[in-house]
Amino acid sequence: xxxxxxxxxxxxxxxxxxxxxxxxxxxxxxxxxxxxxxxxxxxxxxxxxxxxxxxxxxxxxxxxxxxxxxxxxxxxxxxxxxxxxxxxxxxxxxxxxxxxxxxxxxxxxxxxxxxxxxxxxxxxxxxxxxxxxxxxxxxxxxxxxxxxxxxxxxxxxxxxxxxxxxxxxxxxxxxxxxxxxxxxxxxxxxxxxxxxxxxxxxxxxxxxxxxxxxxxxxxxxxxxxxxxxxxxxxxxxxxxxxxxxxxxxxxxxxxxxxxxxxxxxxxxxxxxxxxxxxxxxxxxxxxxxxxxxxxxxxxxxxxxxxxx
Numbered sequence: 507x508x509x510x511x512x513x514x515x516x517x518x519x520x521x522x523x524x525x526x527x528x529x530x531x532x533x534x535x536x537x538x539x540x541x542x543x544x545x546x547x548x549x550x551x552x553x554x555x556x557x558x559x560x561x562x563x564x565x566x567x568x569x570x571x572x573x574x575x576x577x578x579x580x581x582x583x584x585x586x587x588x589x590x591x592x593x594x595x596x597x598x599x600x601x602x603x604x605x606x607x608x609x610x611x612x613x614x615x616x617x618x619x620x621x622x623x624x625x626x627x628x629x630x631x632x633x634x635x636x637x638x639x640x641x642x643x644x645x646x647x648x649x650x651x652x653x654x655x656x657x658x659x660x661x662x663x664x665x666x667x668x669x670x671x672x673x674x675x676x677x678x679x680x681x682x683x684x685x686x687x688x689x690x691x692x693x694x695x696x697x698x699x700x701x702x703x704x705x706x707x708x709x710x711x712x713x714x715x716x717x718x719x720x721x722x723x724x725x726x727x728x729x730x731x732x733x734x735x736x737x738x739x740x741x742x743x744x745x746x747x748x749x750x751x752x753x754x755x756x757x758x759x760x761x762x763x764x765x766x767x768x769x770x771x772x773x774x775x776x777x778x779x780x781x782x783x784x785x786x787x788x789x790x791x792x793x794x795x796x797x798x799x800x801x802x803x804x805x806x807x808x809x810x811x812x813x814x
Contacts (some may be wrong), residue, residue, distance in 0.1 A: 523596070562677060632687060707792075
């Protein structure tokens, strides 16, 4: 397979595939959570701010998927155990786009993100959005590219925890509230833990190709079974942290917010012992249930914040 072969005629479908719409599931929930925090703390929710946050998240998503596909194509080519949540978009292994195509698209997307941030900073008088845009680009670069390249050197999951759990909620909060100083930072601790667990979870199917190409993901460093256990534990601890996120929620609502993710994790324990990457079906079920538990926690907290 030549990763540099010309893409096929149907480029639109190839670019939609490269954009990985499912990846928005990692971006939109923490942005919405941040806006829910702004609603609870500042009593504000504006449609224009919501649309800017959505556009910000969309451009961040596109930069992430294009840049990571460009950086990881050698590992993706060897990957035979991928699923919907992992292994990249597959456009390079399938010969639909080249790494150079994706590098150019990542560059264009980064320019668009900075342009949006400049417009927002001046038009809405929110200058810190430039810092958040630069931070988003910097985290992705540090994750996938030299000289830091933590996804290969190890501890890349910490960068995802910071991006998903702190930066994106802060963006949503800042755009709605207009003052980052009022952000309740302790509320982000459970969200960061979910971001960490999400990275560990989605790296599970890629274990064989990551190990073969020297990518030191958490499963490669600690082993597949230990990584699965750690992901379950991290999500459970994060779910139990609901009172940090929605401290004013009544006790019955807090119990429900904790119970649903824990129930999904309890069901997922059935897959714990057998969900190695080469057992594709069991691994997919494990990853899917972990993703469902993470999503349930984030959306549950967000709904409670808006409702409260």
